[in-house]
Amino acid sequence: MIKSELVLKIAEQNPHxxxxxxxxxxxxxxxxxxxxxxxxxxxxxxxxGAFSVKRREARRGRNPRTGAAVAV
Structure with missing residues (x-):
């Protein structure tokens, strides 16, 4: 479900x-x-649910256009 679908569903359940x-x-x-x-x-x-931020070390990736190494 995307945000617009959530909004629509709530609006339908609350016609006021x-x-x-x-x-x-x-x-x-x-x-x-x-x-x-x-x-x-x-x-x-x-x-x-519960939400929290988990910090991780950057890993090496590649820019698909240029092939250059980048930290992700």
Whole structure:
């Protein structure tokens, strides 16, 4: 499911809300989660899942156009 499908599904289940208002709410939730993760916080939504950032060492990859080595 992509974000637009999620917005549509929520709007269908809540006919008293405008679709653009649902979209604003979904965007606000996702932005808040992204901000928390950017700060290094762990986000837990009980009954759904937990999100956290895991740092890893860069690995070597190649640019498919130029063949140049890049850190990924």
């Amino acid at each position: 809300l405008y679709q653009r208002d649902v979209e604003n709410i979904v965007n606000a939730i996702l932005d808040t989660i992204a901000d928390a993760l950017a700060r290094g916080d762990r986000v837990e939504l009980r009954g759904f």
